[in-house]
Amino acid sequence: MKVIFLDIDGVLNCKSTPNPRGFPYIVDPGLLARYLHLAASTDAKTVLLSTWRHDPAGQWSARYYGVPFFDVIPDMPQNSRRDEIRAWLKGHPEVRRYAVIDDEDDELDDLPVFQPSSKTGLTAEIAKAAAAYLNGETEECLRRNWFVRSCQNLMSRFRRKES
Secondary structure: OEEEEEOOEOOOEOOOOOOOOOOOOOOOHHHHHHHHHHHHHHOEEEEEOOHHHHOHHHHHHHHHHOOOEEEEOOOOOOOOHHHHHHHHHHOOOOOOEEEEEOOOOOOOOOOOEEOOOOOOOOOHHHHHHHHHHHOOOOOOOEOOOHHHHHHHHHHHHHHHHHO
16 A cells, blocks of 8 residues: 655645635645645555644545545654654554655654645645655655755754643
């Protein structure tokens, strides 16, 4: 089985996603279509790693918009997303290939990460690279630069200490 660990904010919505009423949970139809094509072309199942997973309204909204997730990673507030993903994978030995699509880095450096900017969301370039990885055509990931990821990791540590 192939799995995509999917974030939503900054991946399936971005700075230019229309949200006239300021709803907390919104998905950009174009970015979702790009993601659905990626999932279909790789025959990958979706596991939600987005903070939307913590709120029943967030999960309902993801289903409403058509995000095809079948599970969520565990909620481990004192741990990184990397640890949450690894905990989920430990319980699912049938996974033979996976990718993480997240605009934030929370100690994900040793995982196969495809990291869009929250300004653009999931781009065609990132979707194509993730598909090639999931289909075993390459081992290359597509990450933001070292400095951005280091700052994101530092911010994630502060957020965990506050919770």
